[in-house]
Amino acid sequence: MPLIKTWQLIAGSALAGLALSAGAVVAAGPWDSGQRKAERVAAASWGRTGGGDHEEYVTPLAAPSAPGVLAPLNAPRSAPVAPAGNSDALAAALRPLLADSALGTVRGASVVEAATGRVLFDSGAREAMTPASTIKIATATAALAALGPEHRIRTTVVPDQGGRIVLVGGGDPSLSARKKNPAGPGGSLVALAADTAQALRSANTDTVTLGYDATLFSGPARHPIGANDNIAPVSALMADEGRSDESFSGPVGRTDDPAKDAAGAFADLLRERGIKVTGEPAPAKAPAGAAPLAVTLSTPLGALVERMLTNSDNDIAEALARQTALAASKPASFEGGEQAVTERLAGLGVDLSGARFADGSGLNRADKVSAGLLTALLTKAADPARPALRPVLTGLPVAGFSGTLRARNAGASPAAGLLRAKTGTLTGVNSLAGTVVDPSGRLLVFAFLTANTPAPDAAEKALDKLAAIIATTP
Secondary structure: OOOOOOOOOOOOOOOOOOOEEOOEEOOOOOOOEOOOOEOOOOOOOOOOOOOOOOOOOOOOOOOOOHHHHHHHHOOOOOOOOOOOOOHHHHHHHHHHHHOOHHHEOEEEEEEEEOOOOOEEEEEOOOOOEOOHHHHHHHHHHHHHHHHOOOOOOEEEEEEOHHHEEEEEOOOOOOOEOOOOOOOOOOOEHHHHHHHHHHHHHHOOOOEEEEEEEOOOOOOOOOOOOOOEOOEOOOOOOOOHHHEOOOOOOOOOOEOOOHHHHHHHHHHHHHHHOOOEEOOOOEEOOOOOOOOOOEEEEOOOHHHHHHHHHHHOOHHHHHHHHHHHHHHOOOOOOHHHHHHHHHHHHHOOOOOOOOOEOOOOOOOOOOOEEOHHHHHHHHHHHHOOOOHHHOHHHHOOOEOOOOHHHOOOOOOOOOOOOOEEEEEEEEOOEEEEEEEEEOOOOOEEEEEEEEEOOOOHHHHHHHHHHHHHHHHHOO
16 A cells, blocks of 8 residues: 655745745635535645645655745744834724625724734734634644644554454545545545455455444534535545545535445445455444554645645544544544634633634534634744644635635735635625735734625625735735
């Protein structure tokens, strides 16, 4: 079974807008999916020489620009920093735009200088509000803090009694039954089947029955929103996110039983490799302590985070919340994920007043975060002392170039190429949180949350104006 090489934690970006801010790498941006919709926009297009290549079975290499980026990352946090921009001027520019009725009846706003943590603007920044998909920033931060960017999730096949083998799900959201995994180097049922067939033949076995074990996750499989094209039932064993077509992002019909379908696909792959699988795959419990016949490893966690943020992938988000729960020895459920994410973020020293992480994806309206919490998390991710959190920034698309910002602040907009932000959209809820480079080249982090917005398109345009003002105010 081919194994991928170690993921490159810090790599140069092939996209415009990469900048430095007193030792912090500028890298952030958005994609959105929500209960109202999940935009079917092409994922960020990464070259093979930098960032995470989500399209090919190629280990990403450092970009030629990487040496210039790496040195400042190691600079002391106390290194001299140029004076901050005029916060009074920024406030004067933002306040009239925040008054736009398109932003609904409740707004939260926060702008912070990433290198120093200095608050440049806040308005309702401590008000906990429904964040929609921007909560994925919290999910990503907690998972990376708990497990690190190089952690990989195992899917295994173990022997059982009576000529049965058991396919054991580890909760890998990148697991694929396709010959070319759309997640890039990651969990492959194809490779797992090949290795399993070889192990069986080595043991002079050519006929098996197949069981499948998806018991690692607990609690309800269905998200509280119910059956929805934006998310499959949450399962520890699932191939290609249970999608009904060849898509790899955006809304589409999903299977009702991801584990059963993944096991069925695995059985077919074994048959193609000369192993006779009798009967239909059935649920089973893997024997404790059994040595695996074969193993496949997920895409590294850092790349999963990037993919989640770029595509606003709800399935990855819920899987990562459960992986965070498992790392804390908690049940891998919605409730366990909420507890683990809360505890992990509290350990980072951020203010969680009023926060709730009812799910990992932001589809649940019970989620609550403040604009100040989002900017605090983005500031942590930009901290040179916390390189493990960098994928929180590098996974986000760039205004005018990629993801859900491809057509936002595009063209002649002063924010094009300088703004990276996670969007959020539910009916009546629109949000935007990310990073922007100001006219002096300084990295600022920002978050805008809204409630009761009358029309999503108008709300998005108003949010884009706010972000563009940050990019143009000295």
